[in-house]
Amino acid sequence: MLRPQDTATRERKRLDGLWDFRLDRDAAGRTERWFAGPLAGAAKMAVPASFNDLVADLETRDFFGDLWYSTTVRVPRGWSGQRVTLYVESATHRATVWANGAEVGSHEGGYLPFELDVTDHVTPGEEVRLTICVNNTLSFQSIPPGVIESQFGGPPKQRYFHDFFNYAGLHRSVWLAAGPAAHIDDVTVVTDIDGTTGVVRSTVAASGADGLAVRQILRDAAGAEAARADGADVSLRVEDAHLWRPGAGYLYDLELQLTDGETVVDSYHQAVGIRTVAVDGTRFLVNGEAVYFTGFGMHEDHAIVGKQHNDALMLRDFANLSWINANSVRTSHYPYSDDFMDHADRVGLLVIDETPAVGLNMSIGGGLFGTQGYTTYSPDTINDETQANHAAVIRELIARDKNRPSVVLWSLANEPETETEGGEEYFRPLFELARELDPTRPLGVVNMMVATHGKCRVSQFGDVLMLNRYYGWYVFTGDLDFAEKAWTHELSGWASEGKPIIITEYGADTIPGLHQLVPQPWSEEYQQAYYAMNHRVFDRFDAVIGEHPWAYADFATTSGIARVDGNKKGIFTRDRQPKQVAHALRTRWAAKSTGHADE
Numbered sequence: 001m002l003r004p005q006d007t008a009t010r011e012r013k014r015l016d017g018l019w020d021f022r023l024d025r026d027a028a029g030r031t032e033r034w035f036a037g038p039l040a041g042a043a044k045m046a047v048p049a050s051f052n053d054l055v056a057d058l059e060t061r062d063f064f065g066d067l068w069y070s071t072t073v074r075v076p077r078g079w080s081g082q083r084v085t086l087y088v089e090s091a092t093h094r095a096t097v098w099a100n101g102a103e104v105g106s107h108e109g110g111y112l113p114f115e116l117d118v119t120d121h122v123t124p125g126e127e128v129r130l131t132i133c134v135n136n137t138l139s140f141q142s143i144p145p146g147v148i149e150s151q152f153g154g155p156p157k158q159r160y161f162h163d164f165f166n167y168a169g170l171h172r173s174v175w176l177a178a179g180p181a182a183h184i185d186d187v188t189v190v191t192d193i194d195g196t197t198g199v200v201r202s203t204v205a206a207s208g209a210d211g212l213a214v215r216q217i218l219r220d221a222a223g224a225e226a227a228r229a230d231g232a233d234v235s236l237r238v239e240d241a242h243l244w245r246p247g248a249g250y251l252y253d254l255e256l257q258l259t260d261g262e263t264v265v266d267s268y269h270q271a272v273g274i275r276t277v278a279v280d281g282t283r284f285l286v287n288g289e290a291v292y293f294t295g296f297g298m299h300e301d302h303a304i305v306g307k308q309h310n311d312a313l314m315l316r317d318f319a320n321l322s323w324i325n326a327n328s329v330r331t332s333h334y335p336y337s338d339d340f341m342d343h344a345d346r347v348g349l350l351v352i353d354e355t356p357a358v359g360l361n362m363s364i365g366g367g368l369f370g371t372q373g374y375t376t377y378s379p380d381t382i383n384d385e386t387q388a389n390h391a392a393v394i395r396e397l398i399a400r401d402k403n404r405p406s407v408v409l410w411s412l413a414n415e416p417e418t419e420t421e422g423g424e425e426y427f428r429p430l431f432e433l434a435r436e437l438d439p440t441r442p443l444g445v446v447n448m449m450v451a452t453h454g455k456c457r458v459s460q461f462g463d464v465l466m467l468n469r470y471y472g473w474y475v476f477t478g479d480l481d482f483a484e485k486a487w488t489h490e491l492s493g494w495a496s497e498g499k500p501i502i503i504t505e506y507g508a509d510t511i512p513g514l515h516q517l518v519p520q521p522w523s524e525e526y527q528q529a530y531y532a533m534n535h536r537v538f539d540r541f542d543a544v545i546g547e548h549p550w551a552y553a554d555f556a557t558t559s560g561i562a563r564v565d566g567n568k569k570g571i572f573t574r575d576r577q578p579k580q581v582a583h584a585l586r587t588r589w590a591a592k593s594t595g596h597a598d599e
């Protein structure tokens with residue numbers, strides 16, 4: 001599956017705008033066949049957007065169940081004889097699609113795209129009515145998990161174990177696309193460096209292409225041809241290659257052509273960054289050079305629009321990252337939009353690419369320790385079916401992002417239960433799967449505080465240790481002296497493992513503008529003292545090769561006594577203004593970060 005493009009042989013039409021929309025409060029839509037005609041009683045809904053904050057009532061904001069979307073689109077008459085597909089970038093958390101009332105397919109998982117062939121359901125030149133039933137319910141079998149509970153005879157409520165609001169809807173663009181029946185289906189690119197020569201190995205898969213040939217042409221950023229070869233499986237050599245580096249994301253364009261003699265039957269363009277990634281002892285190497293990661297765990301989260309992808313807001317985020325001398329991010333806690341990832345490729349941002357597996361841990365909820373009243377791994381909770389869904393998102397994530405130079409490390413989950421045998425059994429095959437799918441990139445799981453050094457049974461499978469720790473916040477709250485000692489002690493254990501360590505989360509909730517001469521938690525001064533303490537600890541260990549404060553910006557969460565209008569651990573506010581500590585990080589990272597903006 002390839003993302004739609006406009007090329008010499010392909011066309012696409014973006015379906016964003018106002019769609020008809022209806023919440024299925026009585027779960028009646030499927031039996032009443034709401035897909036069979038125009039959506040009766042519909043309101044308007046923005047696509048892309050989360051639906052939750054576009055209304056002003058709690059019942060709608062917290063609604064879970066089926067969300068019906070419908071729109072009518074005219075299929076371009078020039079698409080006659082073409083293969084027509086519908087491409088949905090994100091339907092959170094699952095969707096079923098109908099075209100003119102006929103079911104065309106379904107997809108599980110809210111943060112990765114899916115494509116459906118609608119050729120037989122459309123007539124070029126005529127309109128087609130598309131209906132998408134999005135379902136946002138979380139269960140122990142979904143990734144991420146959740147549960148529906150009902151207490152004291154009250155209405156059922158959706159509960160979940162992750163610390164961000166369960167925004168839902170069509171969060172990214174929806175496309176109708178056309179291309180030839182004989183077409184390029186997939187491409188896998190792996191790059192290497194041989195002296196000053198860049199090596200680009202590219203493998204193309206095609207459908208309906210019997211008797212057709214493949215030609216691959218690599219052009220530099222100025223459009224000049226750098227190399228070419230015939231064949232589906234080629235190795236292109238680029239003399240004096242311009243490498244993709246942290247902070248300088250040089251991209252070549254690889255044009256893949258399916259040819260019939262001199263005729264180009266299909267053409268697809270793949271961006272290629274020539275770089276290598278390796279772990280060597282406790283070092284993380286990009287192009288053979290050791291990298292120190294600076295940056296953040298983030299969220300796709302904005303006021304009003306929720307998890308909508310928006311190019312303008314994205315550019316501001318990249319500007320902030322560049323200002324603060326960040327060279328990297330983790331896509332906590334789910335895969336981000338293709339547009340975000342494209343921009344990371346373009347500018348040279350290093351990405352730790354995370355699956356949506358967050359909240360597989362019943363010893364934590366909404367950011368707080370304390371049992372959730374369930375056993376994490378059991379036949380009734382996180383079970384084989386959950387694991388199969390987890391495996392599916394790993395497959396889909398690697399399929400989508402395998403060619404991205406920005407992606408240097410896969411994170412298979414955030415803070416799962418890893419200190420038990422159940423955790424070890426659950427993760428062993430997932431690591432094996434990810435390694436088989438992508439032998440070129442390091443892997444890891446983000447470790448949570450209860451699985452301290454010596455207790456975690458999953459970190460043995462990873463190449464990089466990713467630790468989330470809140471010494472001085474959730475533990476030893478307000479006591480930074482003691483926190484420093486305890487943290488140094490634990491980290492010295494991890495540092496003895498001989499693997500690189502990235503501190504993937506550390507942070508303190510902070511109300512911007514709250515000042516205290518004697519720093520106490522929640523003040524700007526405490527946030528600064530907290531970060532200074534953490535940095536003293538990190539700087540004692542060569543094995544620490546990266547620091548990602550939690551979080552880049554304040555974000556929406558479910559309600560709870562530890563959250564005041566959401567999670568306030570942002571280094572930036574929700575509207576992307578710096579808290580006081582941002583200036584200190586900027587200064588520190590100007591010296592520490594590899595490939596930051598000022599270099």
Ligand code: GCB
Nearest residue numbers: 163367414415468505567569
């Ligand atoms: C964590 C989670 C993150 C939370 C954060 C917090 O460990 O990974 O999703 O938001 O803690 O602020 O509690």
